[in-house]
Amino acid sequence: MSDSVPESTRQTLDRLYEDPENRLTSLFELAPDDEQVDAQLGVFKALANEHRIRILEALKEGELCACELQVVLDAPQSTVASHLRELKDAGLVKTRRQGKWTYYRIGDTAALQLLEIAHALAAGT
Amino acid sequence: MSDSVPESTRQTLDRLYEDPENRLTSLFELAPDDEQVDAQLGVFKALANEHRIRILEALKEGELCACELQVVLDAPQSTVASHLRELKDAGLVKTRRQGKWTYYRIGDTAALQLLEIAHALAAGT
DNA sequence: CATACATATCGATAAAGGCCGTTTTAATAC
DNA sequence: GTATTAAAACGGCCTTTATCGATATGTATG
Numbered sequence: 001m002s003d004s005v006p007e008s009t010r011q012t013l014d015r016l017y018e019d020p021e022n023r024l025t026s027l028f029e030l031a032p033d034d035e036q037v038d039a040q041l042g043v044f045k046a047l048a049n050e051h052r053i054r055i056l057e058a059l060k061e062g063e064l065c066a067c068e069l070q071v072v073l074d075a076p077q078s079t080v081a082s083h084l085r086e087l088k089d090a091g092l093v094k095t096r097r098q099g100k101w102t103y104y105r106i107g108d109t110a111a112l113q114l115l116e117i118a119h120a121l122a123a124g125t
Numbered sequence: 126m127s128d129s130v131p132e133s134t135r136q137t138l139d140r141l142y143e144d145p146e147n148r149l150t151s152l153f154e155l156a157p158d159d160e161q162v163d164a165q166l167g168v169f170k171a172l173a174n175e176h177r178i179r180i181l182e183a184l185k186e187g188e189l190c191a192c193e194l195q196v197v198l199d200a201p202q203s204t205v206a207s208h209l210r211e212l213k214d215a216g217l218v219k220t221r222r223q224g225k226w227t228y229y230r231i232g233d234t235a236a237l238q239l240l241e242i243a244h245a246l247a248a249g250t
Numbered sequence: 251c252a253t254a255c256a257t258a259t260c261g262a263t264a265a266a267g268g269c270c271g272t273t274t275t276a277a278t279a280c
Numbered sequence: 281g282t283a284t285t286a287a288a289a290c291g292g293c294c295t296t297t298a299t300c301g302a303t304a305t306g307t308a309t310g
Contacts, residue, residue, distance in 0.1 A: 040247065044173040050166055051268095071152050072156060108249065110242050117239055207298080225257075225307050
């Protein structure tokens with residue numbers, strides 16, 4: 001493990017701590033596994049777009065079909081469709097097909113919690 | 126307001142609802158204001174990066190200096206510095222300078238809540 | 251002052267993401 | 281079958297973000 005640490009960083013740690021080897025080890029132990037980070041990353045990437053946030057906010061009140069979301073976003077059909085696809089892939093929305101319409105709804109209430117907490121966090125800054 | 130709605134969308138709504146004008150109005154009322162969306166967007170953009178997620182996870186246990194975070198991320202100094210800058214700008218971390226070291230810490234416990242909820246959400250999908 | 255070192259910023263390049271016209275698919279009605 | 285229409289997928293173009301070497305800034309120490 002220690003071999004992967006650049007020499008310059010090692011020297012820095014040598015100066016900072018009495019037992020740099022131990023410190024290195026505990027720093028690496030802080031690292032979450034790749035799967036967890038990938039999962040979190042997928043969620044945050046899906047939320048990191050204005051249109052997608054607006055879609056979720058609109059779905060708070062209940063399901064809407066894609067054509068209604070076009071009205072809410074005031075954007076072209078293909079643009080809205082691709083954002084809906086991303087939200088669905090991320091598990092943030094679920095769909096229900098009825099005839100030629102596809103209805104979208106919040107897939108998990110945790111999605112709404114994320115929106116609320118982010119709002120509160122930004123407001124308190 | 127209605128003038129901004131494309132004719133094709135209006136026709137769709139005409140077919141869907143008895144009172145399309147009313148429906149249009151209520152759809153627009155669902156839209157949150159720009160300030161709120163911008164605030165949420167800022168938070169989620171800051172979280173939408175693997176390195177930045179790893180930094181926050183590492184800071185769960187307490188403050189770390191930039192040089193220690195270089196070890197955790199195993200990335201060049203300038204790369205780490207720019208991610209730290211973004212996290213600070215977003216209000217997710219705060220800093221404390223001591224001599225030539227800058228110590229970083231979680232700026233708001235809401236940041237940790239976001240990480241946890243995102244993890245749980247992805248796990249349940 | 252000069253030197254050393256941690257951190258921050260700059261700038262050029264590379265990679266990722268978003269936009270949207272067009273085309274295709276799927277469902278319905280005639 | 282054909283026509284219509286909502287939604288999804290494709291593809292080229294453009295904007296944004298990430299990376300990282302080089303340079304600058306700030307803070308000690310001698």
